[in-house]
Amino acid sequence: MSGPEDLLAALDPDQRAIAECLRGPVRVLAGAGTGKTRTITHRIAYGVRSGVYAADRVLAVTFTRKAAGELQGRLRALGAEGVRAHTFHGAALAQLGYFWPQFVGGPAPKVLSGKVATVSQAVESQGWRFGAEALRDIAAEIEWRKVSMLSIDAYARRVDDRALPSGMRAEQMVEAHRAYERLTDERRQIDFEDVLILLTGMLETEPRAALQVRERYGFFTVDEYQDVSPLQHALLRVWLGGRDEICVVGDASQTIYSFAGASSEHLLRFGSEHPGMRAFTLERNYRSAPAIVRAANRLMRDRPGALTLEPLREGGSDVAPLSWFGSEHDEAEAVAASIAERIHVGVPASEIAVLYRTNSQSALVEEALTRRGVSFRVHGGQRFFDRADVRQVVIMMRGQAKVADPRPLFQIVSDILRSAGWTAHPPETAAGRERWEAMNAILGLVDEMPPGAGVREFADELTARQNAQHEPTLDAVTLSAIHSSKGLEWSLVHVIGLVEGTLPIAYASDEAGLEEERRLTYVALTRAKEELRISGSGGRAGRRGGRPPSRFAAEAGLEPRPLDAVT
Numbered sequence: 001m002s003g004p005e006d007l008l009a010a011l012d013p014d015q016r017a018i019a020e021c022l023r024g025p026v027r028v029l030a031g032a033g034t035g036k037t038r039t040i041t042h043r044i045a046y047g048v049r050s051g052v053y054a055a056d057r058v059l060a061v062t063f064t065r066k067a068a069g070e071l072q073g074r075l076r077a078l079g080a081e082g083v084r085a086h087t088f089h090g091a092a093l094a095q096l097g098y099f100w101p102q103f104v105g106g107p108a109p110k111v112l113s114g115k116v117a118t119v120s121q122a123v124e125s126q127g128w129r130f131g132a133e134a135l136r137d138i139a140a141e142i143e144w145r146k147v148s149m150l151s152i153d154a155y156a157r158r159v160d161d162r163a164l165p166s167g168m169r170a171e172q173m174v175e176a177h178r179a180y181e182r183l184t185d186e187r188r189q190i191d192f193e194d195v196l197i198l199l200t201g202m203l204e205t206e207p208r209a210a211l212q213v214r215e216r217y218g219f220f221t222v223d224e225y226q227d228v229s230p231l232q233h234a235l236l237r238v239w240l241g242g243r244d245e246i247c248v249v250g251d252a253s254q255t256i257y258s259f260a261g262a263s264s265e266h267l268l269r270f271g272s273e274h275p276g277m278r279a280f281t282l283e284r285n286y287r288s289a290p291a292i293v294r295a296a297n298r299l300m301r302d303r304p305g306a307l308t309l310e311p312l313r314e315g316g317s318d319v320a321p322l323s324w325f326g327s328e329h330d331e332a333e334a335v336a337a338s339i340a341e342r343i344h345v346g347v348p349a350s351e352i353a354v355l356y357r358t359n360s361q362s363a364l365v366e367e368a369l370t371r372r373g374v375s376f377r378v379h380g381g382q383r384f385f386d387r388a389d390v391r392q393v394v395i396m397m398r399g400q401a402k403v404a405d406p407r408p409l410f411q412i413v414s415d416i417l418r419s420a421g422w423t424a425h426p427p428e429t430a431a432g433r434e435r436w437e438a439m440n441a442i443l444g445l446v447d448e449m450p451p452g453a454g455v456r457e458f459a460d461e462l463t464a465r466q467n468a469q470h471e472p473t474l475d476a477v478t479l480s481a482i483h484s485s486k487g488l489e490w491s492l493v494h495v496i497g498l499v500e501g502t503l504p505i506a507y508a509s510d511e512a513g514l515e516e517e518r519r520l521t522y523v524a525l526t527r528a529k530e531e532l533r534i535s536g537s538g539g540r541a542g543r544r545g546g547r548p549p550s551r552f553a554a555e556a557g558l559e560p561r562p563l564d565a566v567t
């Protein structure tokens with residue numbers, strides 16, 4: 001492998017200055033597509049390979065397992081193997097499991113996979129009945145209280161300012177919180193947020209535990225820092241224990257989890273918490289064609305903390321105005337037809353995404369794509385390496401690695417896939433197709449192996465990817481909620497449902513709510529590299545209606561032309 005300096009050659013001067021600033025505190029304000037992930041991975045790899053960081057003392061933190069997997073994969077590719085990339089939750093869970101037997105005794109309590117079932121029982125124990133939606137709202141409210149670090153009494157003092165499910169009184173909501181906590185205590189269960197709360201408390205009160213963590217981790221990097229919650233922020237502070245070896249990167253315009261307690265204030269006020277801060281800004285956009293960057297800039301113009309992106313790429317066509325349809329059904333059909341046509345002319349399916357505000361919007365597009373035989377993958381569904389068929393193949397590959405096999409790697413791998421049911425031609429059904437694409441993606445990884453690699457190296461690569469949840473690219477169109485698309489990019493992006501009531505969503509009625517919807521739209525638009533298509537429809541499937549186009553289309557300069565509009 002080349003020397004550490006070569007790593008810097010892949011960066012522009014601004015990015016390079018950040019990579020070379022290896023000691024904290026460092027804050028990077030980076031607009032969409034300006035290479036912030038590239039910059040922080042190179043910075044970490046440069047620090048490791050130049051000997052400033054010991055790889056096993058570096059912790060890179062992100063918000064989703066997918067992002068952590070990506071980060072881990074990119075670091076590995078840059079020769080920073082031993083660095084850990086985790087979500088806050090993943091890192092906290094591992095530490096809690098480690099310290100609990102030492103400082104509390106016995107195994108750590110079981111973590112609930114979700115709250116709604118327990119909330120439902122808690123509500124029932126009070127003799128109340130609420131529908132499924134209200135139960136989800138109560139669970140979300142419990143989450144919000146915990147990530148905001150409010151005790152139930154402190155919450156009770158603020159409950160009057162909170163939006164509650166219809167028919168629910170403020171005292172009932174507070175009592176629901178108490179009943180939920182009683183139930184989980186009795187059952188010795190903890191939830192997602194408790195993991196962070198308990199670990200933070202333990203590190204604050206057990207100096208020996210704090211010392212161990214601080215010895216273990218000396219250098220912290222947090223990606224997407226604009227979405228840090230007060231609870232995550234508190235945990236980060238105890239991890240640091242007064243040290244300044246931290247680099248945070250984020251973009252206030254991409255804060256899309258305020259509803260769940262996140263706040264870009266931590267990013268914007270980082271300097272007052274870390275007075276020696278070295279501040280950097282990245283505004284050159286490498287990702288998107290200029291017309292896409294212009295639309296994104298227009299949408300965010302004059303918003304607090306917004307950066308103005310400078311398009312670096314040249315060419316590309318204009319972004320077409322909002323396509324407006326009579327119904328969601330017609331919109332889904334048109335989007336699927338256009339995608340099928342683009343694939344037909346050679347755009348890889350893996351470079352196409354359909355993004356939407358709420359998960360329920362994907363069903364019509366799924367149907368329309370299935371009818372056209374287009375493979376797709378719903379992002380946020382089952383994780384690649386959790387699929388039973390993929391797990392089986394990984395095990396078979398490890399078994400095969402134990403025997404000396406002189407055949408070329410491609411042949412060995414395709415034979416194993418065949419014995420797991422893979423065929424050279426795709427099956428017709430959607431489920432069969434999904435499985436086929438998964439097998440194909442494994443075969444595709446053979447091409448990424450260095451020349452001369454054998455089945456043992458391949459099995460090791462699969463295992464490393466499995467451990468890091470670093471998924472291969474599937475040859476399929478991605479369907480994703482905008483929230484889950486953060487950090488990702490595709491050549492062609494369709495943003496559907498740009499309609500008042502959907503984006504912005506109906507319940508975002510106050511200023512803060514609308515601004516969050518605007519940022520969500522900004523995240524969606526800035527995922528596109530070459531081509532961005534936006535659409536909406538006046539009527540809901542099966543219903544007549546007259547909802548107008550989203551205000552954000554006009555604000556981005558993409559309002560429907562009068563001729564396109566169907567009223």
Ligand SMILES: Nc1ncnc2c1ncn2[C@@H]1O[C@H](COP(=O)(O)OP(=O)(O)OP(=O)(O)O)[C@@H](O)[C@H]1O
Nearest residue numbers: 010011012032033034035036037038286287487488
């Ligand atoms: N110096 C560079 N030279 C060439 N391409 C670059 C450079 N920096 C970034 N890019 C490209 O720009 C795109 C965006 O980079 P990256 O994914 O790191 O951005 P990001 O800032 O994390 O984006 P976002 O915040 O929107 O998710 C990628 O395709 C990346 O390869």
